[in-house]
Amino acid sequence: MPKDSGIGASSKRREDIRFLTGRGVYTDDITLHGELHAVMVRSTVANGKIVSVGTARAETMPGVQAVFTGADFAAVGGNPAGWLINSRDGTPMREPKRPVLAHGKVRHVGDAYAAVVANTYEQARDAAQAISDDTVIEELPAIVNMAAAVANPANRVHDEIPDNVCYDWGWIEDNRAKVDAAIKSAPHVTTLELVNNRLVPNAMEPRASIGEYFPGTGDYKLTTTSQNPHLTRLLVAAFVLGIPENKLTVVAPDVGGGFGSKIYHYGEEALVLAAAKKLHRPVRWTAERSESFLSDAHGRDHETKIELASDLEGNFIAIRTTTLANVGAYLSNFSTVTPTFLHGTLMAGPYKVPNVYVNVKTVFTNTAPVDAYRGAGRPEATYSIERVVDKMCRELNLDPFEVRRKNFLTTDMFPYTTPVGLVYDTGNYQATLEKAVQLADVAGFEKRAAASRAKGRLRGMGLSTWIEACGIAPSHLVGILGARVGLYDAATVRVNATGNLSVMVGAHSHGQGHETVFAQIVSSKLGVPESSVEIVHGDTSKIPFGMGSYGSRSLAVCGVAMDKALDKIIAKGKKIAAHMLEAAEGDITFADGKFSVAGTDKAKTFGEIAFSAYVPHNYPLETLEPGLEETAFYDPANFTYPAGAYICEVEVDPDTGRVEVASFTCADDFGNVMNPMIVEGQVHGGVGQGIGQALLENAHYDENGQLLTGSYMDYAMPRADDVPFYTVDHSCSTPCTHNPLGVKGCGEAGAIGSPPAVVNAVIDALHRAGHKIDHIDMPVSPSRVWSAMNA
Amino acid sequence: MHNFDFVKPASVADAVAALSTEGAQALGGGQTLIATMKQRLADPAVLVSLTGIADLQGVCMGDGGLHVGGATPHAVVAREAGKYYPALAHLAGGIGDPAVRNKGTIGGSLANNDPAACYPSAALASGATIVTNRRKIAADDYFQGMFSTALDEGEIITSVVFPIPEKASYVKFNQPASRFALTGVFVAKYAGGVRVAATGASNNGVFRWKAAEQALSANFAASAIAGLTVDDAxxxxxxxxxPAYRANLVKVLAGRAVSAAT
Amino acid sequence: MTKVTMTVNGKSVSAETEGRTLLSAFLREGLGLTGTHIGCDTSQCGACVVHVDGKAVKSCSVFAQDVAGASVKTIEGMANADGSLGVIQQAFQDHHGLQCGFCTPGMVMSAAALLAENSKPSEADVRHYLEGNICRCTGYHNIVKAVMAASGQDVSALAAE
Structure with a gap:
């Protein structure tokens, strides 16, 4: 029977009520007395020397309060990279300054080099146009193509970096010779060159920020569209503007999706704070969608050659990859770790593959910065592996299901140290594969293929078996890997005198439903109704600390911090109960919301204990402080390792090349599931984005560095009629072994596992129809499919 | 966007007068123009809405065929033209999305002549007459390349007259992002012969595929054009x-339109 | 400036407008009805869909002066008189048809327009009708399910879970 509340129940989301009635409060919904409007002045060329910024006319235009240029921020800090990555030769990555406003040079179309603050938006926009018209920028050749960027030392995105390479990373470098030798002597080697297409995250809420300054106290407040308010506070305060952290509050109210793009600190946030300080008035900025396309951190954009060595029966011997990863014009906060440790460490997949070596050169180009987007590095790894395995099966005439089965790690092998440095704690990849095979009715495929043929369509089936490392945290590990911050999380549980609870969590919900799920956990643990628990998030003035939500980490890290704070509440409750019940603390048990003396009927309810803590008339004041509030920080021992098997069926229209996803089946292992409804929704969303990447989406710059897909007119977002109903299962559960909730994380899974399943299905459909096409790069658009078929 | 004076006249005469002022521009449903103005690529001093003129609204049978008022929204054509000209109603029901169809107008679409818009193919394949406040223009003379038409400054499309074919069909292949026609083909069979018009494909905007018209006039079956090729130049x-892909689509969609024609 | 009067969610309202004042700005900035969202600048995302005289329109692509005198309904007017969720809103909550909530007002308004035209839409009908509303969170699965459920159809067997 499904549960109706607490852990494991599909509790309806409490946050839905405000969203469904138009009463959500997103950043742009907030209006402040005396507010001013900022508009950024953005480069229209990809690479250029700023000769002069023409501000004079703008400064005299109606309503203009202030104009800012790069010179105004030359003396403050840059927006830092969060991870230091070393090259193969041990030298540290090249780390150019990323200023609030471009100074001296502009480096991508959309690079902001000035800003106007005016009484109204339209006045600011008029003045911004005037600055754009009056500014002299000497256009330089755009560096867009990565291979050319690396090859030509004359063209530089940053003058101090002659080959445009941020780092040349090898993982694990000591294994390189061994892997080379294994490949050289292998009976069969399958080689595939592929592109992991650049994507624009496109959270439906465009970025927005409001800066406030309170001259009476010297305090600042930033209200902003962030997945990560504490990190934003740290970056904008300590690194960029030099504001003491305790003088800045960052609030991320309702946030309309993130998918990675709102993890990062952006220059506009520093700009509105600096402007508010200068003008002593609130300053607001909201991106137009066309600005989002140009200035949000993009995702993916890898060019990879992967080689898979095997014997003739399909047993894997070695994997070697060489990747050029586009980082864009500047380093965004996570952009150096995404193509390295979030990518290379997953290159063994869920398989026994003794030799793996990954080489990544990360390259500066005159394009928007590229950073983590849902899955971040792991979709790129999964796509490379699952595509090359598929090609190997075809080359050796082997069944793709059988090849996975024979290469999977088996349940007796955990904990398992991979050749790329991770320790998988648990899993059961056979179980999820067999579940997917059953749910997708693989046995019935030929019948469906015949039905497709009868209506002139080519049917194909594609498989992807994926694994990821998520719950992005362990500080001791990420520290070794170059992280410049810790990646624990924190929660405070405040039991109010009347027994209801305020729980302050460092994770931030921008669609994931934390307000509901975290309350379910509290409810189960304390035996109180869900409705008595309020989850507070997204405000640095209320929450002890937090590292935000990304990398499927909210429950696996912050949820566990909250669980540990709840343990402390129970422990203190037992002390209080022992006093009130005149029993030894060791004899007090807590269950179903009651503190009881073991073996007796003497008990106090949770509410009585809470009341006593705040009205301590009968209370052990000599040994125990009044009040009932506990904070816990939690830093896990390891990543978590969700895994699963996805099967996609497509129909291809041979006359037009159009691909339709006929069915999509997911069998995932997320460990324990707190709210099945929400977990399934996360998978649906991830798969929708993965189908988007596979078939539709493409951020394309031309050779001049102009973004040709800068609006929804040319950037194809998945719509309701582009996707099917998905079949989703999470019954094959191997709980995480190192966190007490046994959770693994589910947010990114769909986006990681789905693209190769779709592309494998298309290639399968074409081969079954006699088209010997090895590969089509994503997005597998109608034009590309038709062109491949008619080459 | 830049500011402007908004006027909404109730008669064609008042609209014509308003359009004679400096910097004035006509506004149909605004589903393209407003986005263009947000980008500051259009900058009218006066915007003259045509949607308040009752004479420009509606669908009815009349001399020469089906008369569609110039300011009739796509949704109205989709709903009301079906009993007279199903292929036209089907085309109108596939433009944009439901909210766009409630605002966007046939006159706005034909005046803009976006090379990927649907309506131009219907007008051209039907041999429609574009009626303005000044004259009647045959569709063959009206379309003059992408975003270019025979309309003069200040001229308003008051209605479009579609001769009713014996059979017709429109098949659209969506551009996956914009949902405009990556290519769309309208086939209409009249007693005097078959007309085939393709949109979305050519640098010159909507065009007639005359080789197919000839073949289909002799034999109205998809097989009649199987041996033809479309020049992709x-x-x-x-x-x-x-270009080769679009040329292929013209042929494929034309064949499907013939098969689907009712 | 021109004074525009219209009926919004059953109440007569007036505000000064410029020619360029969009209906979306009239609602959000003029009336504080911030449930209508702006997600793009090319009339495509659908987060701003409202009803004007009963028809769904994208309020970011309509001038306020163009709809003077009209009756406008926004997401704030969709709940029942007692404040409880309306049938479509309730179906969205019951079937988890929203995540971040940003596209949701437009989705609900489009769904309401669909059900007014077609009381028992098929899956294909729903997907086609919602092509002008972009959601980045849900993969559309639960939105389609919610709309069909709101029409009174049994959705329990629509897709394996």
Whole structure:
């Protein structure tokens, strides 16, 4: 029977009520007395020397309060990279300054080099146009193509970096010779060159920020569209503007999706704070969608050659990859770790593959910065592996299901140290594969293929078996890997005198439903109704600390911090109960919301204990402080390792090349599931984005560095009629072994596992129809499919 | 966007007068123009809405065929033209999305003549007459390349007259992002012969595929055009399709339109 | 400036407008009805869909002066008189048809327009009708399910879970 509340129940989301009635409060919904409007002045060329910024006319235009240029921020800090990555030769990555406003040079179309603050938006926009018209920028050749960027030392995105390479990373470098030798002597080697297409995250809420300054106290407040308010506070305060952290509050109210793009600190946030300080008035900025396309951190954009060595029966011997990863014009906060440790460490997949070596050169180009987007590095790894395995099966005439089965790690092998440095704690990849095979009715495929043929369509089936490392945290590990911050999380549980609870969590919900799920956990643990628990998030003035939500980490890290704070509440409750019940603390048990003396009927309810803590008339004041509030920080021992098997069926229209996803089946292992409804929704969303990447989406710059897909007119977002109903299962559960909730994380899974399943299905459909096409790069658009078929 | 004076006249005469002022521009449903103005690529001093003129609204049978008022929204054509000209109603029901169809107008679409818009193919394949406040223009004379028409400054499309064919069909292949026609083909069979018009494909905007018209006039069956090829020399090349791909689509969609024609 | 009067969610309202004042700005900035969202600048995302005289329109692509005198309904007017969720809103909550909530007002308004035209839409009908509303969170699965459920159809067997 499904549960109706607490852990494991599909509790309806409490946050839905405000969203469904138009009463959500997103950043742009907030209006402040005396507010001013900022508009950024953005480069229209990809690479250029700023000769002069023409501000004079703008400064005299109606309503203009202030104009800012790069010179105004030359003396403050840059927006830092969060991870230091070393090259193969041990030298540290090249780390150019990323200023609030471009100074001296502009480096991508959309690079902001000035800003106007005016009484109204339209006045600011008029003045911004005037600055754009009056500014002299000497256009330089755009560096867009990565291979050319690396090859030509004359063209530089940053003058101090002659080959445009941020780092040349090898993982694990000591294994390189061994892997080379294994490949050289292998009976069969399958080689595939592929592109992991650049994507624009496109959270439906465009970025927005409001800066406030309170001259009476010297305090600042930033209200902003962030997945990560504490990190934003740290970056904008300590690194960029030099504001003491305790003088800045960052609030991320309702946030309309993130998918990675709102993890990062952006220059506009520093700009509105600096402007508010200068003008002593609130300053607001909201991106137009066309600005989002140009200035949000993009995702993916890898060019990879992967080689898979095997014997003739399909047993894997070695994997070697060489990747050029586009980082864009500047380093965004996570952009150096995404193509390295979030990518290379997953290159063994869920398989026994003794030799793996990954080489990544990360390259500066005159394009928007590229950073983590849902899955971040792991979709790129999964796509490379699952595509090359598929090609190997075809080359050796082997069944793709059988090849996975024979290469999977088996349940007796955990904990398992991979050749790329991770320790998988648990899993059961056979179980999820067999579940997917059953749910997708693989046995019935030929019948469906015949039905497709009868209506002139080519049917194909594609498989992807994926694994990821998520719950992005362990500080001791990420520290070794170059992280410049810790990646624990924190929660405070405040039991109010009347027994209801305020729980302050460092994770931030921008669609994931934390307000509901975290309350379910509290409810189960304390035996109180869900409705008595309020989850507070997204405000640095209320929450002890937090590292935000990304990398499927909210429950696996912050949820566990909250669980540990709840343990402390129970422990203190037992002390209080022992006093009130005149029993030894060791004899007090807590269950179903009651503190009881073991073996007796003497008990106090949770509410009585809470009341006593705040009205301590009968209370052990000599040994125990009044009040009932506990904070816990939690830093896990390891990543978590969700895994699963996805099967996609497509129909291809041979006359037009159009691909339709006929069915999509997911069998995932997320460990324990707190709210099945929400977990399934996360998978649906991830798969929708993965189908988007596979078939539709493409951020394309031309050779001049102009973004040709800068609006929804040319950037194809998945719509309701582009996707099917998905079949989703999470019954094959191997709980995480190192966190007490046994959770693994589910947010990114769909986006990681789905693209190769779709592309494998298309290639399968074409081969079954006699088209010997090895590969089509994503997005597998109608034009590309038709062109491949008619080459 | 820049500010402007908004006027909404109730008669064609008042609209014509308003359009004679400096910097004035006509506004149909605004589903293209407003986005263009947000980008500051259009900058009218006066915007003259045509949607308040009752004479420009509606669908009815009349001399020469089906008369569609110039300011009739796509949704109204989709709903009301079906009993007279199903293929036209089907085309109107596939433009944009439901909210766009409630605002966007046939006159706005034909005046803009976006090379990927649907309506131009219907007008051209039907041999429609574009009626303005000044004259009647045959569709063959009206379309003059992408975003270019025979309309003069200040001229308003008051109605479009579609001769009713014996059979017709429109088949659209969506550009996956914009949902405009990557290519769309309208086939209409009249007693005097078959007309085939393709949109979305050519650098010159909507065009008639005359070889197919000839073949289909002799034998109205998809097989009649199976041996033809479409010259891709003037086809659009962009991220969504090569010239060869668009040329292929013209042929494939024309064949499907013939098979589907009712 | 021109004074525009219209009926919004059953109440007569007036505000000064410029020619360029969009209906979306009239609602959000003029009336504080911030449930209508702006997600793009090319009339495509659908987060701003409202009803004007009963028809769904994208309020970011309509001038306020163009709809003077009209009756406008926004997401704030969709709940029942007692404040409880309306049928479509309730179906969205019951079937988890929203995540971040940003596209949701437009989705609900489009769904309401669909059900007014077609009381028992098929899956294909729903997907086609919602092509002008972009959601980045849900993969559309639960939105389609919610709309069909709101029409009174049994959705329990629509897709394996």
């Amino acid at each position: 003037d086809m659009i090349s962009d991220l969504h399709g090569t």
